[in-house]
Amino acid sequence: MRGGTSLTALLLLCAGAVAAATSPAAQAPGVVAPQTPRQPAPGVPPGPTRDRPATPAQEEGTASMRGVVVAADTGVPLRRAIVRANSTTGAGNAMVQTDEQGRFEVTRLPAGRYIVSVSRSGYVSMQFGQRAPNQPGMPVTLEDGQSNDKVHFVLARGGAITGRIVDEFGEPVSSAQVTAQRFSYMSGVRRMTGAGGEGGFDRTDDLGQFRLYGLAPGDYYVTATLRSAQLMMPVTRAGTEPLEGYAPTYFPGTASLADATRVIVKAGEDTANVSFALLATTVARISGRVTTSSGEPSRDAMLMVMPADDGMEMSGMGATGTPIRGDGEFVTQPLAPGTYTLMVQRRFDPGASAGEVGKIDVAVNGTDVSGVLLVTGRGGIIRGRVVTEDGTVPDFAPGSMRVMATPDGPRRMFSTPPATVNADWTFELAGLLDPVRLNAFVEGGGRGWWARRALLDGTDVMDVSIEAQPGRPVDGVEIVLSRKRTTLTGSVRDARGQPVTDVTVVAFAADPARWTFAGRYVRSTRPDANGTYSLSLVPTDDYRVIAVRGLESGQASDPEFLARAVEDATAVDIREGETRTLDLQIK
Numbered sequence: 271m272r273g274g275t276s277l278t279a280l281l282l283l284c285a286g287a288v289a290a291a292t293s294p295a296a297q298a299p300g301v302v303a304p305q306t307p308r309q310p311a312p313g314v315p316p317g318p319t320r321d322r323p324a325t326p327a328q329e330e331g332t333a334s335m336r337g338v339v340v341a342a343d344t345g346v347p348l349r350r351a352i353v354r355a356n357s358t359t360g361a362g363n364a365m366v367q368t369d370e371q372g373r374f375e376v377t378r379l380p381a382g383r384y385i386v387s388v389s390r391s392g393y394v395s396m397q398f399g400q401r402a403p404n405q406p407g408m409p410v411t412l413e414d415g416q417s418n419d420k421v422h423f424v425l426a427r428g429g430a431i432t433g434r435i436v437d438e439f440g441e442p443v444s445s446a447q448v449t450a451q452r453f454s455y456m457s458g459v460r461r462m463t464g465a466g467g468e469g470g471f472d473r474t475d476d477l478g479q480f481r482l483y484g485l486a487p488g489d490y491y492v493t494a495t496l497r498s499a500q501l502m503m504p505v506t507r508a509g510t511e512p513l514e515g516y517a518p519t520y521f522p523g524t525a526s527l528a529d530a531t532r533v534i535v536k537a538g539e540d541t542a543n544v545s546f547a548l549l550a551t552t553v554a555r556i557s558g559r560v561t562t563s564s565g566e567p568s569r570d571a572m573l574m575v576m577p578a579d580d581g582m583e584m585s586g587m588g589a590t591g592t593p594i595r596g597d598g599e600f601v602t603q604p605l606a607p608g609t610y611t612l613m614v615q616r617r618f619d620p621g622a623s624a625g626e627v628g629k630i631d632v633a634v635n636g637t638d639v640s641g642v643l644l645v646t647g648r649g650g651i652i653r654g655r656v657v658t659e660d661g662t663v664p665d666f667a668p669g670s671m672r673v674m675a676t677p678d679g680p681r682r683m684f685s686t687p688p689a690t691v692n693a694d695w696t697f698e699l700a701g702l703l704d705p706v707r708l709n710a711f712v713e714g715g716g717r718g719w720w721a722r723r724a725l726l727d728g729t730d731v732m733d734v735s736i737e738a739q740p741g742r743p744v745d746g747v748e749i750v751l752s753r754k755r756t757t758l759t760g761s762v763r764d765a766r767g768q769p770v771t772d773v774t775v776v777a778f779a780a781d782p783a784r785w786t787f788a789g790r791y792v793r794s795t796r797p798d799a800n801g802t803y804s805l806s807l808v809p810t811d812d813y814r815v816i817a818v819r820g821l822e823s824g825q826a827s828d829p830e831f832l833a834r835a836v837e838d839a840t841a842v843d844i845r846e847g848e849t850r851t852l853d854l855q856i857k
Contacts (some may be wrong), residue, residue, distance in 0.1 A: 347372025769801025
């Protein structure tokens with residue numbers, strides 16, 4: 271950073287600006303499916319005279335927060351920065367923009383805890399109280415009627431990477447997509463992901479030049495890929511000779527991440543001359559036909575082609591779309607050697623082929639692969655209904671509730687949109703191709719309702735995956751809503767009894783079988799400015815709780831970290847609807 275000031279020190283200024291703020295395992299007997307209410311729920315006045323909207327159930331409150339966003343290097347207020355306040359308890363979210371003096375105000379917030387973040391072009395996005403770009407921010411706690419006017423941000427300018435992409439002869443390559451990638455945790459799995467943001471990727475100009483900007487300090491890997499079908503069309507030396515093209519390439523010119531060179535980015539500085547040649551290789555196309563289950567050509571669909579390799583797939587290297595012609599025929603762009611997953615998903619329309627999907631893996635080794643037949647089907651189907659623990663009718667419209675199929679592991683899942691709950695509180699998820707676990711949410715917070723479990727033959731399929739095979743629908747899932755909140759709260763203090771805020775509090779089930787990808791039995795949070803924390807938990811009689819410094823975002827779910835932490839953590843049992851207090855001390 272210019273002037274020798276470290277990013278960490280600047281972010282500490284932001285953290286210091288905060289003012290002191292003030293099981294049952296099975297379904298309970300008598301649970302019934304709510305019927306569509308023809309009259310308003312008891313105690314809720316009808317029509318538009320209500321103070322709060324019915325759908326989505328976005329609550330309004332009496333709390334507010336204010337602050338200022340300034341540039342770290344100049345201290346100049348930043349206008350038109352986007353500030354987002356996201357509730358950690360489902361009370362709702364808000365977004366505002368800073369004015370000419372860099373000021374912002376978020377009003378009519380319900381009491382609760384909020385993660386507040388800010389972003390602006392050319393600067394490193396950050397959360398309030400964040401001490402490093404790869405660490406979580408500090409929540410802001412608000413009580414009814416409270417106004418916190420010290421939610422300030424000091425934004426550092428992002429770093430940049432510049433360079434040039436050429437071919438094997440040193441000639442510039444235009445329209446190559448260049449991306450900054452870095453290792454980070456995603457639900458406890460450390461993997462390569464894109465830097466994100468508006469400046470995290472670029473296309474080369476006619477001189478082969480690119481500029482990646484707005485990057486947080488850290489180590490990056492730069493990748494280049496030719497995505498345009500027209501530009502990737504190689505020239506053959508002879509009709510029978512192999513095609514020549516370019517593989518997705520890492521800096522300084524390799525197809526292997528293991529051989530790639532890290533690029534170190536510092537805040538506010540340009541890292542220049544990150545130039546390299548695309549890796550020339552023998553390429554080949556895949557051609558074939560896509561038909562529906564009835565044998566008709568698949569129309570109005572797009573075939574997605576992506577590397578089957580997990581790391582390449584998640585980083586987005588090499589993923590392309592291939593049009594399907596009216597007769598169902600397709601020809602992919604030239605592909606480097608490797609195994610590729612071809613996937614197709616159609617829009618959901620009434621009819622025999624509605625929502626049909628399909629996928630197939632094809633190996634490419636430099637020779638064209640022809641005659642591939644991909645037959646789509648409706649895919650797996652999961653049907654069910656929404657019920658409540660006590661049989662009462664929720665005071666939100668069914669259409670504001672979504673049911674999701676979440677992947678059973680950290681790999682790309684075939685795109686399946688959430689299902690909207692019908693007026694009779696039933697739902698249907700279609701087009702499933704992978705094992706999934708279910709989850710559900712209500713837009714706008716749901717007036718305190720949350721999905722406690724999803725039962726299928728007595729098994730909670732929020733924790734155990736199910737596979738809906740084509741032609742064999744899974745029926746009878748019951749998503750059980752509850753208003754009982756199970757909460758663990760407490761304070762974090764040092765040996766002198768002073769509040770500690772620069773830690774992450776992690777609560778996790780002691781049973782390693784529950785350390786699943788994106789699982790519900792691992793939760794983490796930062797303490798607020800008073801050193802207090804609060805976590806909403808799924809009840810279990812065997813939690814472990816620990817406070818740790820220097821934990822990266824997402825690392826709390828890493829099984830290796832949890833295996834180390836379990837011995838030093840504090841044991842706590844917590845029951846359905848209970849609020850437990852556990853104070854922690856940091857040495």
